[in-house]
Amino acid sequence: MALGNNSTITEFLLLGLSADPDGQALLFVLFLVIYLLTIMGNLLLLLLIRTDSHLHTPMYFFLSHLSFVDLCFSSVTVPKMLQNLLSQRKTISVEGCLTQVFFVFVAAGTEACLLSVMAYDRYAAICHPLLYGQIMSKQLYMYLAWGSWALGFLDALINILLAVNMVFCEAKIIHHYSCEMPSLLHLSCSDISGNLIALLCSTLLHGLGTFLLVFLSYTRIIFTILSISSTSGRSKAFSTCSSHLTAVILYYGSGLLRHLLPNSGSPVELIFSVQYMVVTPMLNPLIYSLKNREVKEALKRTLGKSKLFN
Template sequence: MMMEKLIHTSNVTEFILLGLSSRPEDQKPLFVLFLVMYLVTVVGNLLIILAIRADPQLQTPMYIFLSYLSFTDICFTTTIVPKMLANFWSEKKTISYAGCLTQMYFLYALGNTDSCILAAMAYDRYVAICDPFHYITTMSHCRCASLLICSCSLSHLHSLLHILLLKLLTFCDSNVIHHFLCDINPLLKLSCTSTFFNEMVIKTEGLVVLVTPFLCISFSYIRILVAVIKMPSAAGKYKAFSTCGSHITVVTLFYGSIFYVYLQPLSSYTVKDRVATIVYTVLSSMLNPFIYSLRNKDLKQGLRKLMGRRKF
């Protein structure tokens, strides 16, 4: 009976995604823009993965985490952009009920995996700078694997919880989503049953899952900052800051847009949130390879070796 209730809870069989613009003249330029962004994202992150895998000098925890972050970014963007591109050419701009929940599942599972990996990378930098003599034992292969498994498992469980709660809601009136993807806030606004429990879970469990990695990152960088200030050598300070600068930039871009979207009341959800959503779903994934490679000599060298092999 419970399974039947979970399956037959909605009269709506599909949703309409309004996208970023309803004007016909905007569709082709937006298609070209997001196609280019998607291709750059896939190629850029794929090059990062291949460079790290191919270079023995890059087989360290920091770069292993980075390769998994790049892989997650490719999957994360693929969850969103192909459907966007199809809708730019479609008049209906529809997505099935099951397709909508599936997209939302992977949106949260992969997005939170990204968040946890960024926290693991911050912890890695903390150990490398604040406790360098125990780095090899602390950041062992077993510890790195455990951090990656936990990042993935907890994120998928979190996503599954919210999908199951959404399945209990009824969507019987409007099926128009004022967004370019299936996100939880626009969907809750469409429900014709009470969303009180869903909102309470978002404000408790959801807030913990969202904020905890950020707090871990903040704590790591506070400790790093204190340790760097105590360094007597200016060259040592510069080296420490340079190894963390790229990661701080990515964290600021990613979490700044996420907090803007999700740390506000459901009723205040507006078109500005769609633009902010682009930042952490598409723009951040596209920029990550450039941010990490431009200021990292080892990664630059790894990319040169990779490109040299391909030419050969």
């Protein structure tokens, strides 16, 4: 493939994980287990939300979208990483790399938007409980969910259309286990000013912008909870948003730290990248299952029904 009519690069080498054969075997087993748990956990959560009428609320509608995004997020990077852990040549084609970048943008941007609208949903439920049904109408929460997907796709499309015109140098080694835009920009010999501007706008919108919305929502939530006189009332109010707050801390904490670090392929950078791209999609269904009474009750009802049929 000749990007920009000048590039002779047809593939990249992904060298982000261990080069030791024994270490690669252990990593393969570890990430295979994580991936299988991610698939099973998110599919189970999607099934529960779809089949249990008690979970047909705005909060769980958003959560079903989050579970689907996590499935996509993990599936974009982990299968190729597992393949490379078993291969001598850890390569990915230029087309495959750009495709991976596109879907990483879609998944990461959509997840950030969904976490922010879920924070707004918790704000409406805790700060305005009597008006919650009017504030979070079906039309609004449908717009918010599908709008999150639209922003993720638009952001990815803009960045990838600029990326296909880049010319890549002979140095084709990516010190990472997957393709991300900063890694590609580092390998380009052409003018990347437009790419940098687009990436900066993406970071401001889906990183700092959505984080600011989450921060403002939880600032109001915390003040409202502290104003509740009874201890049991405060505990009940906090329990309704503790799962989401845990998911927010995991995603934004590791994601922001990964992108604030220089693109060097250092172990710390790789750890944060694995955390937000691989581990967090596995943990989200566990967080919402273990910390959420309604999900646990829905699981019991589903298991009870299956026993009746048996």
